Amino acid sequence: xxxxxxxxxDMYALVYEGIEAIxxxxxxxxxxxxxxxxxxxDWIRLHLEMEHTFPSPSGVMRCRLAQWYAARGVEPDQKSPxxxxxxxxxxxLQEPYFLAVLASGGAKVELPNKKYQCGPYMQAxxxxxxxxxxxxxxxxxxxxxxxxLLETPGGVYVTEKSHYVQAQLYLFATGxxxxxxxxxxxxxxxxxxxxxxxxKYGQNYELPAVYLEWIAxxxxxxxxxxxxxxxxTNDKKKDTPPPKEFSGEEFAHTGKxxxxxxxxxxxxxxxxxxxPLRIGENNxxxxxVFS
Ligand code: SF4
Numbered sequence: 001x002x003x004x005x006x007x008x009x010d011m012y013a014l015v016y017e018g019i020e021a022i023x024x025x026x027x028x029x030x031x032x033x034x035x036x037x038x039x040x041x042d043w044i045r046l047h048l049e050m051e052h053t054f055p056s057p058s059g060v061m062r063c064r065l066a067q068w069y070a071a072r073g074v075e076p077d078q079k080s081p082x083x084x085x086x087x088x089x090x091x092x093l094q095e096p097y098f099l100a101v102l103a104s105g106g107a108k109v110e111l112p113n114k115k116y117q118c119g120p121y122m123q124a125x126x127x128x129x130x131x132x133x134x135x136x137x138x139x140x141x142x143x144x145x146x147x148x149l150l151e152t153p154g155g156v157y158v159t160e161k162s163h164y165v166q167a168q169l170y171l172f173a174t175g176x177x178x179x180x181x182x183x184x185x186x187x188x189x190x191x192x193x194x195x196x197x198x199x200k201y202g203q204n205y206e207l208p209a210v211y212l213e214w215i216a217x218x219x220x221x222x223x224x225x226x227x228x229x230x231x232x233t234n235d236k237k238k239d240t241p242p243p244k245e246f247s248g249e250e251f252a253h254t255g256k257x258x259x260x261x262x263x264x265x266x267x268x269x270x271x272x273x274x275x276p277l278r279i280g281e282n283n284x285x286x287x288x289v290f291s
Contacts, residue, residue: 002177004214005133011180011212018101019209029104036096036103039111046115046125047092055232057124057169060225061162062260064235065244065274069266071236076265087186091140098138098182098210099128107131116173121229124173135179137167137215143191146211149183155213156181164215165225171217172226179215244274 021029050056054071069076103109108131118124128136139160141149148159156164167179185191192207235242248270252258261267 001216004216005178008212008214012210014105014107015098015101015182015210015212018104021104022097022101026104028106029100032103032109033096033100036099036109036111040093040096043095043111044089044092050115050123050125053123054236055122055229057118057122057166057173057225058162060122060169060228060232061165063245063264064232064242065270066260066264066266067232068235068242069269071232074266074269077268078265080265087140090186094140094184095127095138098184099136102128102130102136102182109136112174116170118169118173119226119229121226121233122169122173124170126170126174126179129174129176130180133178135167135170135174135176137163137170137179137181139163139181139183141183141185141211143185143187143194146183146185146191147195149211150208156215165221167215168218168221169225171215172222177217181213181215182210184210241273244270248274 018029022033050058052070054067059067068074099109099111110129112126112129115123115125126135127138130136141160145160149155152159156167163181167181171177171179188207188209192205195201195207196203196205246261247258248261248267249258250262250267257263261270264270
């Protein structure tokens with residue numbers, strides 16, 4: 001495997017310096033922010049367009065039945081809550097801030113406000129390219145997700161597979177080797193004070209302001225995702241719904257809301273339409289393999 005473009009420690013130092021520079025109103029950092037934000041409306045438009053395309057690099061790992069409902073324009077059983085919409089928009093809007101942070105020391109950070117063909121069925125819209133060296137992907141994580149990323153060996157590959165696959169498809173579409181993954185939680189103070197209540201962290205625990213990771217290109221994941229995109233495309237053409245990929249149950253046996261079905265906007269339709277597999281049947285083409 002090719003070495004990462006720079007040591008991850010250098011990237012942390014660069015990000016922390018950028019956060020300080022914008023915080024004290026450094027002229028160069030603010031000019032960079034102004035330059036980037038003028039491109040934001042087009043950028044949001046492209047983001048939303050991608051979100052409403054099936055299959056897409058960001059959604060290809062979603063349940064294939066849920067994607068079939070969305071692609072066929074089946075009305076969801078319930079509206080997505082306003083708070084989700086706010087969080088999604090806020091997540092997109094924080095991206096120019098972090099790109100300005102990365103660029104504040106003089107790095108060339110470009111918003112590739114264009115789509116790249118990503119295999120026969122998808123298009124890719126990476127967040128940015130830095131110094132013409134690597135891609136940058138910025139994500140806002142929930143507090144729970146952020147804590148898991150910090151604490152789980154294996155990072156994005158283990159805790160956020162859909163983000164990992166999305167980054168792989170972007171690397172494939174742009175012909176690059178590395179993507180810098182940058183994430184932070186929407187309310188770091190809340191997460192930090194919650195963690196400080198536990199003996200394991202202690203009252204003086206300082207939550208890292210950002211989490212960074214190099215995602216290296218992985219051909220087997222790219223191949224798996226391209227095959228999956230073909231399957232979703234074929235599903236879309238059929239009038240009968242494809243098999244579900246999760247339990248279809250709202251709650252787990254522990255009584256907790258089950259992921260992802262407990263949050264699925266098509267849960268009622270899924271419970272009405274989906275046929276459980278019988279003993280001996282094998283839903284082979286839905287298998288998701290991470291080697
Ligand atoms: S409820 Fe679960 S299994 Fe059913 S469509 Fe939604 S995510 Fe898929």
